[in-house]
Amino acid sequence: MPPPLAFGLLAGRTVSEHAQSLHAGRGAVRGRTIFTRVLRRTGSAVGAAALLDRHPTNEATMAEWIYFLHTPREDFAATMTDEERRVWGEHFERLKRLLAEGTLILAGPTLGRINTGIAIIEAPDETVARRIMNEDPTIASGFAIGELRGFNVSLLRGRDDSDDTA
Numbered sequence: 001m002p003p004p005l006a007f008g009l010l011a012g013r014t015v016s017e018h019a020q021s022l023h024a025g026r027g028a029v030r031g032r033t034i035f036t037r038v039l040r041r042t043g044s045a046v047g048a049a050a051l052l053d054r055h056p057t058n059e060a061t062m063a064e065w066i067y068f069l070h071t072p073r074e075d076f077a078a079t080m081t082d083e084e085r086r087v088w089g090e091h092f093e094r095l096k097r098l099l100a101e102g103t104l105i106l107a108g109p110t111l112g113r114i115n116t117g118i119a120i121i122e123a124p125d126e127t128v129a130r131r132i133m134n135e136d137p138t139i140a141s142g143f144a145i146g147e148l149r150g151f152n153v154s155l156l157r158g159r160d161d162s163d164d165t166a
Contacts, residue, residue: 062122064105065129066151069117069136069144076115090137095119103132105153117144120151 073079080088098104098121105120117138123129130148138144 062124063129064120064151064153065123065126065133066118066120066149067129067133067136068147068149069119069138070147071115071117071144074113077109084143087137087141087143091117094135094137098132120153126150 076084095104095107099107103121103123105122107117107119110116110118119133119136121129121132123132126148133139133146133148136144136146139146
């Protein structure tokens, strides 16, 4: 886990330089992810550092979780009822909100005859991750069964691309 950001660390440094300092050693990716997410929320590097100084345990302990949405039948996407379409529409709007809030990392369905939904989220612990999953309209309405597992985003295009390709 990276150390909490200290307000004074930003003095005379760009956001990029500050983010790079978070990458040194163990927890490098987590530090960059947390700082970037909080920066997006606050709109300023100073605001992000101040927020993380005030709440280091809440932001610095985020973990990734994956949940699967198991649909009730094969060819579900092609055979949805009007009610199922309405609930899946609510589900999609909620995922867009979670993405905007910085909770959702990735979401989408598998294709083919078996349509399993996949959502990768960040949450501080399993209790919160399970609450996020269970509040999904598809699960809450009984149209899907949720399955939660811990997850680790080990490599991510755009985040973990190596600059040492020369």
